[in-house]
Amino acid sequence: MHRPFAALAAVRAVSAFYFAVTASSMIVLSVPSSLSAQQMPRVTAADYDRASAQLGPSLNGLVAGGAVQANWLADDRLWYRTAAVGATAAQIILIDPAKKTRTICDAARSNCPGVPATADDAAAGGRGGRGGPPGAGGGRGGAGNSVTSPDGKRAAFIRDWNLWVRDVASGQEKKLTTDGETNNGYATDNAGWASSDRPMILWSPDSRRIATQQQDERKVGDMFIVETKVGHPVLKSWKYPLPGDSVVAMLSRVIIDVDAAKVTRLQTPPDFHRGSIGDNITMADYNWSPDGNTLAFVSSSRDHKSATFRVADANTGAVKTLFDETVPTHFESRTGWRMLWATNEIVWYSQRDDWGQLYLYDFLTSKLKSKITSGEGPVTAISRIDEKTRTIWYAANGREKGQDPYFAHYYKIGMDAVKGVAPVQVSLTPDVGDHAMQLSPSGKYLVDTYSSPDVPPVVTLRDGNGKLVMPLEKADISRLVATGWKPPIPIKVKSEDGKTDLYGMMFVPNNLDRNKKYPIINNAYPGPQSGSVGARTFTAARGDKQALAELGFVVVSIDGRGTPGRSKSFHDAYYGRMGRDNTLPDQVAGMKDLAKQYPYIDIDKAAMWGHSGGGFITADAMFRFPDFFKVGIAESGNHDQRQYEDDWGERYQGLLEKTPDGKDSYDIEANQSFAKNLKGHLLLAHGTMDNNVPPYNTLLVADALIKANKDFDLLMLPNQPHGYGNMSNYMMRRRWDYFVKYLAGAEPPKEYEIKTVTRPVP
Numbered sequence: 001m002h003r004p005f006a007a008l009a010a011v012r013a014v015s016a017f018y019f020a021v022t023a024s025s026m027i028v029l030s031v032p033s034s035l036s037a038q039q040m041p042r043v044t045a046a047d048y049d050r051a052s053a054q055l056g057p058s059l060n061g062l063v064a065g066g067a068v069q070a071n072w073l074a075d076d077r078l079w080y081r082t083a084a085v086g087a088t089a090a091q092i093i094l095i096d097p098a099k100k101t102r103t104i105c106d107a108a109r110s111n112c113p114g115v116p117a118t119a120d121d122a123a124a125g126g127r128g129g130r131g132g133p134p135g136a137g138g139g140r141g142g143a144g145n146s147v148t149s150p151d152g153k154r155a156a157f158i159r160d161w162n163l164w165v166r167d168v169a170s171g172q173e174k175k176l177t178t179d180g181e182t183n184n185g186y187a188t189d190n191a192g193w194a195s196s197d198r199p200m201i202l203w204s205p206d207s208r209r210i211a212t213q214q215q216d217e218r219k220v221g222d223m224f225i226v227e228t229k230v231g232h233p234v235l236k237s238w239k240y241p242l243p244g245d246s247v248v249a250m251l252s253r254v255i256i257d258v259d260a261a262k263v264t265r266l267q268t269p270p271d272f273h274r275g276s277i278g279d280n281i282t283m284a285d286y287n288w289s290p291d292g293n294t295l296a297f298v299s300s301s302r303d304h305k306s307a308t309f310r311v312a313d314a315n316t317g318a319v320k321t322l323f324d325e326t327v328p329t330h331f332e333s334r335t336g337w338r339m340l341w342a343t344n345e346i347v348w349y350s351q352r353d354d355w356g357q358l359y360l361y362d363f364l365t366s367k368l369k370s371k372i373t374s375g376e377g378p379v380t381a382i383s384r385i386d387e388k389t390r391t392i393w394y395a396a397n398g399r400e401k402g403q404d405p406y407f408a409h410y411y412k413i414g415m416d417a418v419k420g421v422a423p424v425q426v427s428l429t430p431d432v433g434d435h436a437m438q439l440s441p442s443g444k445y446l447v448d449t450y451s452s453p454d455v456p457p458v459v460t461l462r463d464g465n466g467k468l469v470m471p472l473e474k475a476d477i478s479r480l481v482a483t484g485w486k487p488p489i490p491i492k493v494k495s496e497d498g499k500t501d502l503y504g505m506m507f508v509p510n511n512l513d514r515n516k517k518y519p520i521i522n523n524a525y526p527g528p529q530s531g532s533v534g535a536r537t538f539t540a541a542r543g544d545k546q547a548l549a550e551l552g553f554v555v556v557s558i559d560g561r562g563t564p565g566r567s568k569s570f571h572d573a574y575y576g577r578m579g580r581d582n583t584l585p586d587q588v589a590g591m592k593d594l595a596k597q598y599p600y601i602d603i604d605k606a607a608m609w610g611h612s613g614g615g616f617i618t619a620d621a622m623f624r625f626p627d628f629f630k631v632g633i634a635e636s637g638n639h640d641q642r643q644y645e646d647d648w649g650e651r652y653q654g655l656l657e658k659t660p661d662g663k664d665s666y667d668i669e670a671n672q673s674f675a676k677n678l679k680g681h682l683l684l685a686h687g688t689m690d691n692n693v694p695p696y697n698t699l700l701v702a703d704a705l706i707k708a709n710k711d712f713d714l715l716m717l718p719n720q721p722h723g724y725g726n727m728s729n730y731m732m733r734r735r736w737d738y739f740v741k742y743l744a745g746a747e748p749p750k751e752y753e754i755k756t757v758t759r760p761v762p
């Protein structure tokens with residue numbers, strides 16, 4: 001079923017490209033019949049140079065300052081490192097909030113008592129508390145392949161599918177488990193779409209025990225990709241469950257006594273490889289009691305519709321279920337949950353009132369005690385909980401009226417009602433923009449860093465109630481502006497329903513002529529786990545959006561319904577209709593609305609491109625709106641969720657079900673099912689060693705297009721992963737060429753090479 005070349009059988013016309021032809025020869029660009037190459041207007045290498053100058057490598061170094069990593073001292077003073085424009089060395093700055101003073105420390109720190117002589121901003125603390133608990137493992141790309149115990153004495157690691165520990169001081173190793181075997185290992189980090197060698201574990205606070213799981217994938221289906229080389233190709237295979245598979249990865253939860261090397265299995269059936277945060281297991285779904293005798297954890301159903309809170313006795317493995325939350329679509333916890341062991345309470349995240357809110361449960365009775373937060377705008381992160389003062393600091397979107405609803409702001413709130421009156425949230429970061437907070441250990445002060453796509457970062461010091469104490473830093477973008485750089489334009493448009501406001505960004509040529517007409521390119525990402533725009537913070541470049549604009553286009557990104565960060569109903573807009581809706585109606589409506597707002601947009605020349613989920617939506621756009629979208633570039637698209645890892649599709653599309661016509665509930669959402677509708681120019685691209693979205697997704701679409709006798713272009717990037725690695729610039733250039741030729745009707749410079757454009761400092 002999962003043979004590596006099964007999808008190639010019907011596409012022999014392109015198979016030679018896949019294995020034997022260099023990437024540079026894989027697309028044949030034809031000249032429209034109405035024009036000869038000599039008659040077409042030309043875009044020059046100088047034009048591409050101007051576009052390349054708008055890429056991150058050329059611009060990011062032109063922004064200085066605007067960042068503070070606060071190191072808090074015991075008396076609420078703080079110090080940080082900064083570098084002014086033109087400075088030969090960084091400065092250490094000491095801030096005294098009580099006196100509202102700012103001191104530049106001398107080399108010996110003699111004028112800055114308390115600041116270490118070896119001050120280094122790498123030691124910064126108090127950064128907001130978004131990270132996992134101490135002793136937690138499983139973060140992708142973390143520091144090494146072991147997890148150190150809270151006391152720093154031992155490090156846990158995986159060897160031959162079993163869990164081991166190493167004594168940090170002596171280097172002596174001890175095997176903790178003995179029955180691990182191939183594809184049935186302990187602490188394994190394999191989500192199908194991505195994996196690492198780091199163990200997925202959580203140490204108990206006293207460093208005596210480890211909470212983890214044995215992950216059984218022995219009967220899970222395999223995925224194959226093949227490395228192209230001279231001689232015998234190299235086959236890579238690994239366990240990769242798909243939606244509808246009868247067997248998927250299962251977790252048997254265990255607690256390990258490290259000194260005794262004793263494994264205690266929790267007395268509960270195996271759980272599906274699922275987590276309450278994202279589409280992978282997470283150690284944030286475990287929480288140890290301070291004495292290490294009790295473990296709280298959350299189990300998620302295969303379809304993500306239910307999250308069940310459980311507690312285990314670490315000595316016996318006995319498990320008690322406290323409560324369950326089940327929703328019609330998918331349960332999601334943006335913040336995770338927290339245990340308050342001293343008071344036997346649980347801080348729980350739920351979207352039950354259509355907004356992400358925090359709730360307080362009684363750990364002993366399993367009953368809901370109170371709703372902590374309320375009002376419009378989802379809570380997105382818990383920064384800190386002070387159990388003594390009964391205060392929670394948290395981030396939330398959309399709670400400051402009149403601002404972009406995706407801007408994150410910070411608040412604090414008490415956990416208890418006073419005389420029957422619900423707690424009142426206190427706004428700590430009111431300035432317009434997207435915020436990050438660094439809270440002092442005492443909670444009396446905070447460092448607030450904020451910016452927006454068109455406003456560079458500003459850093460201020462505020463007191464514990466959000467009152468401004470003093471400014472700290474501001475980014476210097478004078479060198480950036482001197483190049484002629486202009487920020488993206490924030491936009492607001494109406495969705496397909498004509499009522500809902502959608503937000504995004506627009507990029508126009510720096511030499512925009514409002515009397516001309518410009519084709520419009522939508523760089524889209526449908527979600528549902530994220531959106532098109534990405535972070536709302538300031539950055540000098542956002543991929544190659546401005547670069548494309550410099551070639552004579554208007555480029556837009558719009559966060560349509562179905563993307564997160566707003567209400568639950570907004571996020572669920574196309575649940576179960578991943579291909580039929582896929583936020584496309586909103587994208588089309590938003591582009592048409594923009595054309596009314598900005599007459600220089602030529603809505604009759606509309607295009608789309610995207611990567612991964614953006615590749616999926618781009619092909620979908622070309623097939624479902626063939627008269628609107630004239631050109632599309634679909635990179636690494638997960639075009640059929642039956643050919644992508646199980647967790648993602650089953651989370652947003654629901655479980656695969658057979659339909660009366662002999663097909664299934666995923667068939668109508670798959671792009672190849674509608675490939676016959678193609679009218680415009682479509683470029684499909686994929687890396688042949690993509691272990692996230694296997695390349696067969698794109699080949700399924702190519703197969704359908706060939707069978708429908710449709711002209712299209714195919715670019716397979718040999719040996720490249722999901723992000724194209726060292727062929728990224730080549731793909732970017734081919735993207736520019738494609739839009740220049742087929743959307744602008746011009747001839748691009750031949751085989752231009754994208755390089756970093758260096759600028760003299762003004």
